Amino acid sequence: MKRFAPFADDVLPWLTCAGMLAALAMIFLYAPSEQQQGASQRIFYFHLPIALSTYLAFFTVAGASASYLLQGDRFSDLLAQAAAEVGMVFCTLVIITGSLWARPIWGVWWTWDPRLTMVVILWTIYAAYLLLRMFAGDTEQTARYAAVLGIVGVLDIPILHVATRLWRGIHPKVEKMAPEMMWTLLVCLGAFLFFFCWLLWLRLRSLSQQDEVAALRREMLASL
Amino acid sequence: MWALLWKDVLLELRTKERLSSLFVLALLIILVFVFALGPEQARRPEIGAGVLWVTLLFAGMLSLQRGFLIEQERGCLFGLLLTPIDAGTLFIAKFLGNVLFLTIVEAIVTPITLLLLGSSWSPLLLLLAAVELLGIIGFSALGTLFAAIAVRTRAREVLLPVMLLPLLVPLLMASVKVTSALLAGEAWPEAWLRVLLAFDVIFVVTGWLIFGQVMQE
Amino acid sequence: MTGWIIEAENLRKTFAWTPVLQDVSCQIGAGEIVSIFGPNGAGKTTFLRLLATLLQPSGGTLRLFGHSPTDAATRRRLGFLGHDSFLYPDLTAEENLTFYGQAYQLKNAQARIDAILTEVGLQQWRKTPVRIFSRGMEQRLSLARALLHDPELLLFDEPYTGLDTRGVATLQTVLATAKERGKTVVLTTHDFALGLEISSKAFILHRGRIIWESTGHVPPAQEFGELYHSRTQSPGSQTLDPRP
Numbered sequence: 001m002k003r004f005a006p007f008a009d010d011v012l013p014w015l016t017c018a019g020m021l022a023a024l025a026m027i028f029l030y031a032p033s034e035q036q037q038g039a040s041q042r043i044f045y046f047h048l049p050i051a052l053s054t055y056l057a058f059f060t061v062a063g064a065s066a067s068y069l070l071q072g073d074r075f076s077d078l079l080a081q082a083a084a085e086v087g088m089v090f091c092t093l094v095i096i097t098g099s100l101w102a103r104p105i106w107g108v109w110w111t112w113d114p115r116l117t118m119v120v121i122l123w124t125i126y127a128a129y130l131l132l133r134m135f136a137g138d139t140e141q142t143a144r145y146a147a148v149l150g151i152v153g154v155l156d157i158p159i160l161h162v163a164t165r166l167w168r169g170i171h172p173k174v175e176k177m178a179p180e181m182m183w184t185l186l187v188c189l190g191a192f193l194f195f196f197c198w199l200l201w202l203r204l205r206s207l208s209q210q211d212e213v214a215a216l217r218r219e220m221l222a223s224l
Numbered sequence: 225m226w227a228l229l230w231k232d233v234l235l236e237l238r239t240k241e242r243l244s245s246l247f248v249l250a251l252l253i254i255l256v257f258v259f260a261l262g263p264e265q266a267r268r269p270e271i272g273a274g275v276l277w278v279t280l281l282f283a284g285m286l287s288l289q290r291g292f293l294i295e296q297e298r299g300c301l302f303g304l305l306l307t308p309i310d311a312g313t314l315f316i317a318k319f320l321g322n323v324l325f326l327t328i329v330e331a332i333v334t335p336i337t338l339l340l341l342g343s344s345w346s347p348l349l350l351l352l353a354a355v356e357l358l359g360i361i362g363f364s365a366l367g368t369l370f371a372a373i374a375v376r377t378r379a380r381e382v383l384l385p386v387m388l389l390p391l392l393v394p395l396l397m398a399s400v401k402v403t404s405a406l407l408a409g410e411a412w413p414e415a416w417l418r419v420l421l422a423f424d425v426i427f428v429v430t431g432w433l434i435f436g437q438v439m440q441e
Numbered sequence: 442m443t444g445w446i447i448e449a450e451n452l453r454k455t456f457a458w459t460p461v462l463q464d465v466s467c468q469i470g471a472g473e474i475v476s477i478f479g480p481n482g483a484g485k486t487t488f489l490r491l492l493a494t495l496l497q498p499s500g501g502t503l504r505l506f507g508h509s510p511t512d513a514a515t516r517r518r519l520g521f522l523g524h525d526s527f528l529y530p531d532l533t534a535e536e537n538l539t540f541y542g543q544a545y546q547l548k549n550a551q552a553r554i555d556a557i558l559t560e561v562g563l564q565q566w567r568k569t570p571v572r573i574f575s576r577g578m579e580q581r582l583s584l585a586r587a588l589l590h591d592p593e594l595l596l597f598d599e600p601y602t603g604l605d606t607r608g609v610a611t612l613q614t615v616l617a618t619a620k621e622r623g624k625t626v627v628l629t630t631h632d633f634a635l636g637l638e639i640s641s642k643a644f645i646l647h648r649g650r651i652i653w654e655s656t657g658h659v660p661p662a663q664e665f666g667e668l669y670h671s672r673t674q675s676p677g678s679q680t681l682d683p684r685p
Contacts, residue, residue: 069437072499074458124390131386136377139457140499141441145373148434149387152366155430156391163394163419211458218459222648227543231529238531238570294529302495303527303586307544308513441496 012198019191026184041105045184047097049192050090051115054122056196057087058154061129065150068143074211077143080150081133082203086196088126094119114164121160125153228309228317229324235294236325242290246329250283254337263341272341273404277359277396280330284363285384287325288371291318296375301439311436315368319431322364323357330356352406358420359399365427366391372438395423446471446506446594446625447492453500454487461487462649465501469642471593472623474616476636476659479646480673485629486523488646489598492627493521505594517545520592522600526583530572534563534582537571538589545590557585561611577605584612595619597628601635633669634662647673 027045064080067073098116099109110116129149136142236242257275258266265271295301304314334356367388374384398420405413447469454462462484469475479485490496491503494510505515528537535554542550558564561581571579580603587595600612616639619626630636637643637659645653652672660668 121390121393124386128387128390132373132377132383135379135383137457140455141376144437144440145377148369148373148438151434152369152391152427152430155426156394159394159419159423159426163397166415166419167397214458227540231532231540234536235529235531297530298528299523299525300527300529302523302525303541304544305495306493306516306519306521306527307541308517308546309544310513 009201012194012201016191016194016198019187019194023184023188023191026187041101043097043101045188047094047101048185049189050097051094051119052189053192053196054087054090054094054119056193057083057090057200058122058126058157060200061087061150062154065147068147069151072140075208077147078204078207078211080143080146082200082207084126084129084133084150085203086199088123088130089199090196091119091123091126095123112168114161114168117164117167118160121164122157125156129153225309225313225317228304228314229320232291232294232317232321233324242287242325243328245290246283246287246325247332249286250279250329250333251336253279253282254333254340258340266341269407270400270404272337272407273400275341276334276337276403277399279333280326280356280359280363281389281392281396282385283329284322284326284360284367285388287329288322288364288367289375289380289384291322291325291368292371292375305439311439312432314439315432315435318372319364319368319428322368323360326360326364327357330360348406352403355399355402355406355420358424359395362395362399362420362424362427363392365424365431366395369427369431369435369438372435394419398423444471444507445469445504446473447627448504448507449492449501450503451501452488452491452498452503454484454491454496455499456487460499460649462491465646465649465651467644467651467654469625469627471625472620473642474620474626474640475628475642475644476640477627477629477644477646478631478633478636478669479629479644482648483646484649485646486598489521489523489596489627489629493519493596495521517590518592519594519596520587520590521596521598522580522584522587523598524603526571526579527586528571528579528582531570533568533570534558534574535567537582538585541586541589547590553589553591557589560588560615561585562607575605576603577608580604581608581611584608584615588615593624595624595626595628597626599629599631601630601632633666637662637665645669645672 023045027042060083061080064076064083068076068080095116098119102111103109129146132149133142133146136145254275257278261271261275266275292301295304331353334352370387371384374380374387377383398416401413401416402420405411445468447467449468450466452462452465453460465484465488477485477488487496491498492505494505494516503510506518508515529540532540535558538554538557539550542554547553555564558567561584563578563582563585566574566578571582574582584600587597601609604612616626620639628636640659643655643659643665644651653668659665
């Protein structure tokens with residue numbers, strides 16, 4: 001973890017800022033307006049990257065969980081926790097941006113189409129994960145339980161995907177995109193990827209420092 | 225493994241608390257639905273199917289918790305871990321126990337529900353029983369795994385539904401769709417059946433493999 | 442594969458990410474009777490549970506009978522008696538033992554159950570639910586459960602607490618018989634006299650570490666008592682003494 005520190009602390013914030021600025025510029029100045037949806041379509045440039053980040057966070061939780069079950073190291077546990085927290089934030093944002101997008105286009109704040117449904121369920125799985133950690137205390141056993149939840153969750157995703165598809169279906173199809181839109185989208189994806197990594201790093205560092213403080217406190221008490 | 229199952233059955237025969245409370249709770253939930261929705265609404269096959277499965281979910285949670293609470297007293301779970309029985313076997317035994325108790329309750333509750341709600345329903349009872357069994361299997365697989373976790377934490381009554389329900393959504397959807405098709409006398413929804421079967425297989429195997437991790441301390 | 446029954450090397454266990462046992466290394470051979478002493482919170486119960494495979498170490502290695510502790514065959518050869526009885530209160534004494542007999546896949550289970558019930562003096566209570574038992578009776582039945590499958594390694598966690606006089610006598614007999622038959626016993630206790638009387642080896646556990654190990658014969662109880670108290674004074678209580 002120390003290895004990442006120089007890159008994460010110094011480079012990542014700048015990358016994120018630069019990326020975000022570039023993204024904003026492109027969204028509002030560069031990308032053309034979409035015929036049918038008009039200006040509100042631009043939310044899409046936020047909505048899609050955030051949604052992808054949510055899934056990325058989830059897979060990170062699953063990966064870190066598997067790593068913990070195999071190795072039992074604190075870093076994997078903290079990574080899983082940090083990813084879950086960041087993922088939860090992003091998941092909430094997906095729902096909000098999705099809602100803001102839906103209102104002008106479809107005239108409703110909410111609809112039960114498969115992808116939205118999927119995101120809501122994902123949100124509840126995140127919530128379950130965080131509640132488990134909250135209620136079970138900070139022990140190795142909790143880490144193990146959370147890891148099991150993380151892995152079972154990720155196994156559930158494909159089934160959820162199929163099931164929600166079967167259930168309903170009206171998400172805006174991404175038709176052919178003008179090349180300018182494609183570029184804008186890519187820049188946004190990059191920007192949000194940096195943002196995700198940076199947030200993850202911040203949270204991870206904060207959790208790790210809490211650990212160090214606790215260890216120091218113990219040493220102090222033991223030497224009394 | 226059969227010894228384990230028999231032990232659980234014996235315990236239940238002795239106390240009778242799991243089956244009786246399950247049965248009463250299930251019945252009450254159905255009644256609550258009828259009063260909340262109104263008997264005309266409840267008569268529709270989709271609603272009836274939904275009511276049946278929601279009841280199973282919530283009554284089932286109770287059964288799952290009881291299944292592990294009996295091992296908490298006097299530290300019996302450690303007694304089990306001491307024996308040569310391996311975690312996978314322990315999982316299957318608990319899983320089968322859960323399936324058994326839920327099936328027994330469903331066998332009684334379903335006919336009553338059919339009576340109370342559906343005058344025009346004409347399901348082939350055997351098929352209905354089969355579908356219910358598939359749903360119960362999926363529910364018990366994930367349920368056994370997470371009940372083992374929930375029972376050993378604080379706020380276990382809240383934590384089990386919170387963890388279990390989101391993961392059970394595909395199972396719920398599939399079970400209700402298939403059941404309502406059966407009740408309405410419609411064609412067999414093959415796609416949903418496949419979802420149901422896939423769910424069952426994936427999570428019984430997952431539970432069997434991963435239970436050892438949950439038992440470790 | 443070595444001849445040691447228990448072989449622990451740098452064993453470490455953490456709870457809530459804080460170490461409860463660290464650098465615990467020891468070797469215990471067949472036929473030894475080992476007593477582990479230590480103040481409350483020293484980690485005795487944790488250590489014994491690690492030996493019983495009820496807990497998994499956070500670090501270090503442990504070998505039982507020369508094999509990994511996760512082998513099912515290893516579990517068959519050990520018996521554990523702790524504070525919890527591991528008995529189902531709603532089942533009768535006989536049903537509890539029958540269940541464990543099946544779990545250990547005993548042949549001639551019925552005969553064995555009869556014998557062990559007689560040994561702990563609970564024959565006339567065999568058809569009674571455990572819920573009705575007194576604490577002493579329950580502990581005796583738990584002892585029966587621990588011995589049912591005739592294990593080679595006996596692990597007793599503070600076995601004298603919770604036993605009635607009848608139980609203490611039974612336990613003494615059990616320990617004596619175990620010694621005769623060359624079984625290995627590890628027990629934790631607060632009672633110096635009782636423990637040292639039967640032991641061939643003794644440890645003192647303090648704050649998660651072994652701070653003293655007997656060499657050769659165990660010392661007599663009084664000498665040990667002085668040694669124990671001097672070693673387990675917390676160092677702080679001396680350095681903070683304001684008097685010059």
